[in-house]
Amino acid sequence: MAAELIATTATKKVFHDGEKAIKVFNAEFPKAEVLNEALISARVEEIGGINVPRVLEVGVFENQWSITFDFIEGKTLQQLMDENPEKLPEYMEQMVNLHLNVMSKHCPHLNKLKDKISKQIQDIEELGDVTRYDMRTQLDSMPKHTKLCHGDFNPSNIIVKEDGTMFVLDWVHATQGNASADVARTYLLFCLQDQNKADMYMNLFCKKTGTAKKYVQSWLPIVAAAQLSKKRPEEAELLNKWAGVCDYQ
Ligand SMILES: Nc1ncnc2c1ncn2[C@@H]1O[C@H](COP(=O)(O)OP(=O)(O)OP(=O)(O)O)[C@@H](O)[C@H]1O
Ligand SMILES: [Mg+2]
Known part of the structure; x- marks a missing residue:
C-alpha cells in the first residue's frame, strides 16, 4: 500500500x-x-x-x-469535539483525566520545565530586557516540581481509538515540572481557538485537583511568553496580550 x-x-x-x-x-x-x-x-x-x-x-x-x-487508528479528540459538540463536557472530562494521568508520572531524564521556559523567554527579544528579566525572576520564584509535563497538550495531539482508548502524541516539548504550568499552556492553546473550552478545562482541572484558579493563572504570562518563542504569527496577538498581563511584585 x-x-x-x-x-x-x-x-x-x-x-x-x-x-x-x-x-x-x-x-x-x-x-x-x-x-x-x-x-x-x-x-x-x-x-x-x-x-x-x-x-x-x-x-x-x-x-x-x-x-x-x-500508527494509531482512530480520530483526534479535536475531530471528535468538532463533530459532536453536544459531547463536549464528556470529552473535556476525559481530556482532563488523561492529563492528570500524564502528570502523575515522572520521567527523570527530561529537561526541567523552568530551564526550558527561561531559555525561551530569553530568546524573545521583542519583549525587551526589563520584561524578560522580571519574568525570569518570577519564574525562579515559582515552586519546583518534577511531574511529567507534555508541553503541547491539546486535542489535536490526542487520538481516540474506536474502543475509546486515548493515545497521546507529539512529545517533543515534554519536560519535568509544575502541573499547573502545563495546564496553563493547555488553557492558552484553547484560548487561541475557543474561550469557552479554555474556561471549561481550567474549571475542571481546578475542581478535580483542589487547585486554586489563581495559582494556575499565575503561570499564564510566563507560559504565554514562552509560547511566543514558537513564532506562530496567528498566535502572536493573543499571546502578547497574555504575556503583558503580568503582576511583577
Ligand atoms: N502515530 C500516529 N498515529 C496516527 N496519527 C498520527 C500519528 N502521529 C501523527 N498523527 C497525525 O498527524 C497529526 C500531526 O502529528 P503530530 O502532532 O505528531 O505533529 P505536529 O502537530 O505537526 O507537531 P508539532 O506540534 O510539533 O508541530 C496528528 O494530529 C495526527 O492526526
Ligand atoms: Mg501535534
Missing part, C-alpha cells in the same frame, strides 16, 4: 503507511531536533502507564530525517 499523507505543517509531513506513521522533516530541519524528538518520545514510552505510539525507527532519505511511530 502506498503511504498516504495525513498531516502537513510548515516544517514536516506525516504519512500513514500500513501500521506505521512516518513523520518526515524538511531538509532544513535541524538534525539534533529530530533526534531529540525521538529520544524524548522513547523516554516517555519507556516509563509506561501512558498510551503513546512507540518509536519504531529513525531514518534519513534524500536529506530528510524521519521518525517512524506506530
Whole structure:
C-alpha cells in the first residue's frame, strides 16, 4: 500500500503507511531536533502507564530525517469535539483525566520545565530586557516540581481509538515540572481557538485537583511568553496580550 499523507505543517509531513506513521522533516530541519524528538518520545514510552505510539525507527532519505511511530487508528479528540459538540463536557472530562494521568508520572531524564521556559523567554527579544528579566525572576520564584509535563497538550495531539482508548502524541516539548504550568499552556492553546473550552478545562482541572484558579493563572504570562518563542504569527496577538498581563511584585 502506498503511504498516504495525513498531516502537513510548515516544517514536516506525516504519512500513514500500513501500521506505521512516518513523520518526515524538511531538509532544513535541524538534525539534533529530530533526534531529540525521538529520544524524548522513547523516554516517555519507556516509563509506561501512558498510551503513546512507540518509536519504531529513525531514518534519513534524500536529506530528510524521519521518525517512524506506530500508527494509531482512530480520530483526534479535536475531530471528535468538532463533530459532536453536544459531547463536549464528556470529552473535556476525559481530556482532563488523561492529563492528570500524564502528570502523575515522572520521567527523570527530561529537561526541567523552568530551564526550558527561561531559555525561551530569553530568546524573545521583542519583549525587551526589563520584561524578560522580571519574568525570569518570577519564574525562579515559582515552586519546583518534577511531574511529567507534555508541553503541547491539546486535542489535536490526542487520538481516540474506536474502543475509546486515548493515545497521546507529539512529545517533543515534554519536560519535568509544575502541573499547573502545563495546564496553563493547555488553557492558552484553547484560548487561541475557543474561550469557552479554555474556561471549561481550567474549571475542571481546578475542581478535580483542589487547585486554586489563581495559582494556575499565575503561570499564564510566563507560559504565554514562552509560547511566543514558537513564532506562530496567528498566535502572536493573543499571546502578547497574555504575556503583558503580568503582576511583577
Ligand atoms: N502515530 C500516529 N498515529 C496516527 N496519527 C498520527 C500519528 N502521529 C501523527 N498523527 C497525525 O498527524 C497529526 C500531526 O502529528 P503530530 O502532532 O505528531 O505533529 P505536529 O502537530 O505537526 O507537531 P508539532 O506540534 O510539533 O508541530 C496528528 O494530529 C495526527 O492526526
Ligand atoms: Mg501535534
